[in-house]
Amino acid sequence: MSDERRNATVSTGRERRVGSQVQREVMQLILDRRLPAGAPMPTEVELMESLKVSRNSVREALKALQALDIVEIRHGYGTYVGQASLSPFVDGLTFRTLAREGDDAHALGEILQVREVLEEGLVRRVAEALGDAELDELEDVIQRMEAAARAGEAFPELDREFHEKLYRSLGNALVPQLLAAFWNVFHRVAGVRGWTEDPSLTVTARRHRDILTALRARDVEQAQRAMADHFRGIEARAWQETLGVK
Amino acid sequence: MSDERRNATVSTGRERRVGSQVQREVMQLILDRRLPAGAPMPTEVELMESLKVSRNSVREALKALQALDIVEIRHGYGTYVGQASLSPFVDGLTFRTLAREGDDAHALGEILQVREVLEEGLVRRVAEALGDAELDELEDVIQRMEAAARAGEAFPELDREFHEKLYRSLGNALVPQLLAAFWNVFHRVAGVRGWTEDPSLTVTARRHRDILTALRARDVEQAQRAMADHFRGIEARAWQETLGVK
DNA sequence: GGGGATTTGTCCGTATGTATC
DNA sequence: CGATACATACGGACAAATCCC
Numbered sequence: 001m002s003d004e005r006r007n008a009t010v011s012t013g014r015e016r017r018v019g020s021q022v023q024r025e026v027m028q029l030i031l032d033r034r035l036p037a038g039a040p041m042p043t044e045v046e047l048m049e050s051l052k053v054s055r056n057s058v059r060e061a062l063k064a065l066q067a068l069d070i071v072e073i074r075h076g077y078g079t080y081v082g083q084a085s086l087s088p089f090v091d092g093l094t095f096r097t098l099a100r101e102g103d104d105a106h107a108l109g110e111i112l113q114v115r116e117v118l119e120e121g122l123v124r125r126v127a128e129a130l131g132d133a134e135l136d137e138l139e140d141v142i143q144r145m146e147a148a149a150r151a152g153e154a155f156p157e158l159d160r161e162f163h164e165k166l167y168r169s170l171g172n173a174l175v176p177q178l179l180a181a182f183w184n185v186f187h188r189v190a191g192v193r194g195w196t197e198d199p200s201l202t203v204t205a206r207r208h209r210d211i212l213t214a215l216r217a218r219d220v221e222q223a224q225r226a227m228a229d230h231f232r233g234i235e236a237r238a239w240q241e242t243l244g245v246k
Numbered sequence: 247m248s249d250e251r252r253n254a255t256v257s258t259g260r261e262r263r264v265g266s267q268v269q270r271e272v273m274q275l276i277l278d279r280r281l282p283a284g285a286p287m288p289t290e291v292e293l294m295e296s297l298k299v300s301r302n303s304v305r306e307a308l309k310a311l312q313a314l315d316i317v318e319i320r321h322g323y324g325t326y327v328g329q330a331s332l333s334p335f336v337d338g339l340t341f342r343t344l345a346r347e348g349d350d351a352h353a354l355g356e357i358l359q360v361r362e363v364l365e366e367g368l369v370r371r372v373a374e375a376l377g378d379a380e381l382d383e384l385e386d387v388i389q390r391m392e393a394a395a396r397a398g399e400a401f402p403e404l405d406r407e408f409h410e411k412l413y414r415s416l417g418n419a420l421v422p423q424l425l426a427a428f429w430n431v432f433h434r435v436a437g438v439r440g441w442t443e444d445p446s447l448t449v450t451a452r453r454h455r456d457i458l459t460a461l462r463a464r465d466v467e468q469a470q471r472a473m474a475d476h477f478r479g480i481e482a483r484a485w486q487e488t489l490g491v492k
Numbered sequence: 493g494g495g496g497a498t499t500t501g502t503c504c505g506t507a508t509g510t511a512t513c
Numbered sequence: 514c515g516a517t518a519c520a521t522a523c524g525g526a527c528a529a530a531t532c533c534c
Binding site for chain 3: 266299300301302303306320321322323324
């Protein structure tokens with residue numbers, strides 16, 4: 001009722017935050033009620049009554065929160081608490097890359113560099129902790145990669161699966177999501193720009209095989225080098241493509 | 247000119263993409279017209295006429311795009327192309343962390359780990375390329391840090407400045423923004439949770455000094471270790487705080 | 493499968509607040 | 514200060530989608 005909730009809100013302080021007040025109030029509502037992802041939100045009518053604003057204002061706030069994947073709106077059904085995934089990050093980074101017209105090769109290079117640094121450091125941390133069971137799982141993924149490569153089929157899903165399994169033992173849920181986000185941006189931009197799909201499937205499969213081989217040998221340095229080579233390959237391909245387009 | 251831009255759109259294909267149709271059309275409008283950040287957008291009236299939708303739909307789409315920092319709306323003035331910054335990422339990650347009630351220490355630990363891996367790898371890449379001029383700039387920042395620490399004042403801005411200058415030679419604009427994003431999430435969550443501000447300013451200043459010393463000696467390994475220690479300190483403080491609160 | 497209830501999507505008209513010149 | 518252009522907000526109405534009985 002009172003406006004004395006300046007403390008303990010999401011706001012950073014006096015700084016101007018995201019557009020509307022309603023938006024923050026809805027976020028706060030989720031936090032206050034401890035609503036988990038997937039839980040049903042109040043209907044628009046309930047919100048306009050409890051927040052004492054018009055339905056238009058409620059809808060605008062919900063639309064903004066939907067863009068951040070904080071709520072999920074289903075037409076004719078209801079509104080639910082969202083997954084708070086990194087998809088807004090992917091959308092934003094994709095747009096940002098596409099908007100830097102003529103310089104998107106550099107922008108993609110930046111994304112690749114970040115991912116490369118990340119994975120190089122991560123593989124170092126995970127190399128010693130990987131057990132035989134995990135290595136066998138990775139072996140399985142690699143074999144399916146090699147089979148797909150021989151069949152001339154791309155294997156984006158296997159790629160994702162490899163990197164996810166590789167870092168699972170970290171117990172860090174943010175890592176695979178971040179990596180997937182970078183991967184999505186890269187391939188979405190490539191798709192929009194009309195670049196060809198992986199022209200060298202067998203090479204890509206071999207890069208992954210090299211990483212696994214190094215991990216099996218418990219050779220951290222070699223694993224790091226293999227990971228670096230993996231990215232060097234992607235980078236070279238990207239540059240080649242952009243040069244070809246230009 | 248024509249409506250033949252079904253190809254080369256933002257859409258990945260048939261997959262359900264970001265919320266509404268209008269939203270995508272406005273994004274596409276920015277890309278098609280090559281509007282740079284800060285450029286004025288069509289007014290709401292112009293958009294509702296050119297897109298043939300009501301004012302309400304236009305406003306909802308713009309609100310969503312504003313949440314992604316793709317457009318910037320100034321009340322009573324106009325709408326402008328946004329900076330496409332990482333602030334939506336910060337908002338989303340902050341909410342996500344706060345929403346995982348009772349487990350936010352772990353969530354913060356995940357963020358710290360990612361930042362630690364990133365900076366450890368980055369400092370390695372930048373160590374050899376740093377010239378005397380850059381080192382002197384860093385020295386200046388450190389000295390201001392030490393002065394602030396002696397005066398008992400926190401120096402978040404100097405912290406940010408140090409890490410930005412450190413990685414400037416990479417020529418990667420994404421890196422400092424990503425690091426700043428993680429930093430913002432961390433401190434915003436800490437603020438909401440009511441944790442105390444840096445209890446050990448002199449220690450924090452010394453960690454940074456250690457990094458610079460290692461860099462001056464061109465000792466990559468030592469720089470990496472110093473960076474790791476820097477984060478170990480943050481981590482310990484975070485855990486201590488959460489334990490104290492609980 | 494039909495029909496009614498609920499909920500979100502879209503639209504219109506109007507009034508108000510705000511920034512620029 | 515006034516004039517103008519623009520975003521903000523409200524209320525009402527109807528369409529579309531979904532669910533449940």
